[in-house]
Amino acid sequence: MSNYKLATINQQFIAETIARTGSEQLLEKAGRNFVGLYNEEENWYIPLRASLSKKSPEGSHFDTPFTTTNKHFRRPGLDFQKALYVPGNMITEIRNTLPMEQSKFILEHQEEIQSTFENYVMSIENLEPESNAYQFSTVPLFPEGIEKIQK
Numbered sequence: 001m002s003n004y005k006l007a008t009i010n011q012q013f014i015a016e017t018i019a020r021t022g023s024e025q026l027l028e029k030a031g032r033n034f035v036g037l038y039n040e041e042e043n044w045y046i047p048l049r050a051s052l053s054k055k056s057p058e059g060s061h062f063d064t065p066f067t068t069t070n071k072h073f074r075r076p077g078l079d080f081q082k083a084l085y086v087p088g089n090m091i092t093e094i095r096n097t098l099p100m101e102q103s104k105f106i107l108e109h110q111e112e113i114q115s116t117f118e119n120y121v122m123s124i125e126n127l128e129p130e131s132n133a134y135q136f137s138t139v140p141l142f143p144e145g146i147e148k149i150q151k
Helices: 011-021 025-030 100-108 110-126 142-151
Strands: 003-007 034-038 042-049 061-063 077-079 084-087 091-095
Touching: 003 042, 003 077, 011 025, 011 042, 011 084, 025 142, 034 091, 034 110, 042 110, 061 110, 100 110
Parallel strands: none
Antiparallel strands: 003 034, 003 091, 034 042, 042 077, 042 084, 061 077
């Protein structure tokens, strides 16, 4: 994997995906920071969270710990459940202004993050569509992205 990149997702893509899927889970994604993986054409973008939920299913996130006194960073990490598969022309790359320790951690663990994310994506097939773990994930909204990982 090449170096990861930070990005925000174009509001047009969010609106079009909501119209296509009927899923309003994407409404809160505008303005969120994402870590981009894979290539320059189409990518999976995984949202950065300042506080991952302790209730999230095992394997659905990747902690990116770092030392901080900032009370907003309780359990920082990447939330695989809310990942989006986005064409490269629908993102805006942003400067990496992450805390230095967190940025270094992500850079040093890119391959592990990608592998863990791919395992999460592949696990979606084993979930019942009625389950909360399936219903709260945005990954099933992007079968073309799942297909890319299956190859």
